[in-house]
Amino acid sequence: MSKEIKPKRRDFLFTATYTIGAVGLGSAIWPLVHQMNPDSSVKALLTTEVDISNVEVGKTITVLWRGKPIFIKRRTPKEIEEAAKVDLKDLKDPQKDSDRAKNPEWLVMVGVCTHLGCVPLGDKGEFKGWFCPCHGSHYDSSGRIRKGPAPKNLEIPKYEFVDSNTIKIG
Amino acid sequence: MNETKYIPKSKLGQWLDSRLPLLTLSHHLQSYPTPKNLNYWWTFGGILTFCLITQIITGLVLAMHYVAHVDHAFQSIEHIMRDVNYGWLIRYVHANGASMFFLAVYIHIFRSLFYGSYKTPREVIWIIGLIIYILMMATAFMGYVLPWGQMSFWGATVITNLFSAIPLIGESITTWLWGGYSVDNPTLNRFYSLHYLLPFLTFGLVILHIWALHVPGNNNPIGIDVKKNNNETMPFHPYMVMKDIFALLVFIAVFLWFVFFAPNVLGHPDNYIEANPLVTPAHIVPEWYLLPFYAILRAIPSKLGGVIFMFAAIFILMLLPWLDTSKVRSAVFRPIYKKLFWVLVFTVILLGYLGAKPPEGIYLILSRVATAYYFIHFLILLPMLGRYEKTDPLPMSISDPVLDKPGVLDKFKKVASKYEGENVSSFK
Numbered sequence: 265m266s267k268e269i270k271p272k273r274r275d276f277l278f279t280a281t282y283t284i285g286a287v288g289l290g291s292a293i294w295p296l297v298h299q300m301n302p303d304s305s306v307k308a309l310l311t312t313e314v315d316i317s318n319v320e321v322g323k324t325i326t327v328l329w330r331g332k333p334i335f336i337k338r339r340t341p342k343e344i345e346e347a348a349k350v351d352l353k354d355l356k357d358p359q360k361d362s363d364r365a366k367n368p369e370w371l372v373m374v375g376v377c378t379h380l381g382c383v384p385l386g387d388k389g390e391f392k393g394w395f396c397p398c399h400g401s402h403y404d405s406s407g408r409i410r411k412g413p414a415p416k417n418l419e420i421p422k423y424e425f426v427d428s429n430t431i432k433i434g
Numbered sequence: 435m436n437e438t439k440y441i442p443k444s445k446l447g448q449w450l451d452s453r454l455p456l457l458t459l460s461h462h463l464q465s466y467p468t469p470k471n472l473n474y475w476w477t478f479g480g481i482l483t484f485c486l487i488t489q490i491i492t493g494l495v496l497a498m499h500y501v502a503h504v505d506h507a508f509q510s511i512e513h514i515m516r517d518v519n520y521g522w523l524i525r526y527v528h529a530n531g532a533s534m535f536f537l538a539v540y541i542h543i544f545r546s547l548f549y550g551s552y553k554t555p556r557e558v559i560w561i562i563g564l565i566i567y568i569l570m571m572a573t574a575f576m577g578y579v580l581p582w583g584q585m586s587f588w589g590a591t592v593i594t595n596l597f598s599a600i601p602l603i604g605e606s607i608t609t610w611l612w613g614g615y616s617v618d619n620p621t622l623n624r625f626y627s628l629h630y631l632l633p634f635l636t637f638g639l640v641i642l643h644i645w646a647l648h649v650p651g652n653n654n655p656i657g658i659d660v661k662k663n664n665n666e667t668m669p670f671h672p673y674m675v676m677k678d679i680f681a682l683l684v685f686i687a688v689f690l691w692f693v694f695f696a697p698n699v700l701g702h703p704d705n706y707i708e709a710n711p712l713v714t715p716a717h718i719v720p721e722w723y724l725l726p727f728y729a730i731l732r733a734i735p736s737k738l739g740g741v742i743f744m745f746a747a748i749f750i751l752m753l754l755p756w757l758d759t760s761k762v763r764s765a766v767f768r769p770i771y772k773k774l775f776w777v778l779v780f781t782v783i784l785l786g787y788l789g790a791k792p793p794e795g796i797y798l799i800l801s802r803v804a805t806a807y808y809f810i811h812f813l814i815l816l817p818m819l820g821r822y823e824k825t826d827p828l829p830m831s832i833s834d835p836v837l838d839k840p841g842v843l844d845k846f847k848k849v850a851s852k853y854e855g856e857n858v859s860s861f862k
Binding site: 297300301302303306326328330331332333376378379380381382383384396397398399400412413414415 | 588598612613713736737792794
């Protein structure tokens with residue numbers, strides 16, 4: 265053990281060759297892997313503007329953004345109140361309602377269950393919010409996960425009010 | 435291989451064989467020694483090869499008419515069903531062929547479990563077989579997406595979302611798999627490409643599977659090693675070939691019953707509705723052959739946990755040759771294992787049933803019990819049995835269990851005496 269093994273010139277050449285080979289192979293494989301990521305035409309569709317002037321109180325409209333449904337719900341005062349007074353300790357993924365809705369009247373969420381991607385049904389479930397029929401996740405009137413296998417609240421996309429009647433998603 | 439060196443008779447044959455030993459290979463495949471006590475459970479290897487070839491041929495033909503684009507896929511399937519000459523037949527054979535393929539592979543796998551075919555020296559055959567099984571599931575899943583019906587779309591969504599459970603990189607992986615931010619046209623396109631590729635990889639693995647089988651030779655219902663030079667084996671051709679062909683014909687009869695009389699009974703009616711990313715069907719179910727794993731996925735009340743257990747249920751089988759520590763292969767001589775085998779069969783069928791039911795109430799409780807038992811069987815019961823089970827004595831030869839029965843030899847001699855003069859001496 266005490267005998268020191270001195271690297272030879274040949275060892276250096278082998279290591280250098282393997283390294284260059286690995287870099288070359290890696291750079292040849294990367295384009296083949298990366299071509300599967302979203303392409304430019306997919307990325308070009310990243311924002312959608314929605315006219316919300318016709319949505320009545322208590323109704324939800326569903327629009328498509330990046331191929332996913334977006335729920336835009338005009339909540340009733342009662343729903344807003346209920347969502348606000350939930351104790352954060354009761355939540356699996358604690359989040360205040362005020363952090364989820366810029367304007368409490370309008371709830372804008374990605375309508376995709378955070379479990380395995382089904383579209384939850386509105387006005388259903390044990391918490392008067394959404395219910396996912398695939399594997400039984402219950403969301404409340406703020407779209408927060410309350411019961412079932414889903415790990416997270418319904419996702420809030422990036423959005424802004426362009427004017428009082430238009431929301432820009434993305 | 436163990437046979438004597440083969441030399442082709444003709445000059446041309448010798449010329450070819452010394453350059454590429456195809457004739458030697460063909461001779462080996464024909465004279466390959468098989469244990470003479472193989473029963474009909476051993477015919478499913480041949481049946482599975484038939485299934486794979488049927489899928490490749492019908493798939494090749496369907497690809498001539500199918501269009502992998504979200505705007506045309508659903509229509510092109512209807513085009514195949516209504517306009518293409520015999521398109522309905524070819525598509526129904528392909529769709530039901532997938533189910534028949536899985537039916538056969540499950541029988542084949544349970545055959546191995548009962549007779550201990552995965553045990554030394556056949557571990558590599560077993561592992562290659564499991565890789566084939568996993569490839570089959572991937573291929574079947576992607577094939578089911580191609581018609582772009584509601585079940586196609588939402589099945590694809592649920593299964594690809596399994597990967598989003600992986601911490602940190604999960605989201606990037608699903609985006610990469612989709613080629614976008616949801617299941618869409620890029621996803622359909624790549625699934626089509628891979629659905630075409632995987633069967634050929636499977637075919638390559640089947641060759642390795644058979645190659646690995648031909649090194650130690652077949653296991654057999656008694657599970658003891660066969661003495662090759664002691665009249666305990668028969669050449670594969672014509673003896674096993676004939677038996678395989680008979681079993682295959684019976685299997686084809688069942689297959690065609692589905693194709694002609696119940697072509698949609700194994701499918702889901704929702705897949706005749708075109709995919710709609712805004713509406714999830716009330717009740718998503720995978721194809722029947724994936725249901726046991728789906729039940730395990732839903733039994734665990736955590737996203738990552740469910741995914742881990744589901745994959746573990748498959749990969750645990752890879753460790754089976756080492757989890758089952760019993761030296762005795764065949765369940766025939768393992769009184770306790772024989773019972774546990776049937777309990778496992780029941781558990782898997784129960785999980786399949788539960789996978790088709792909504793995940794609530796008694797169904798959820800039963801799924802959890804069955805999932806727990808599935809893992810207990812492999813991780814606790816099998817290793818313990820190897821230590822504590824008292825196995826029955828093994829016969830010295832595969833002939834003994836037949837010849838040792840009282841009166842068998844007398845009966846045999848009596849039959850033989852009828853054929854006096856016709857080579858009786860060779861019977862003894």
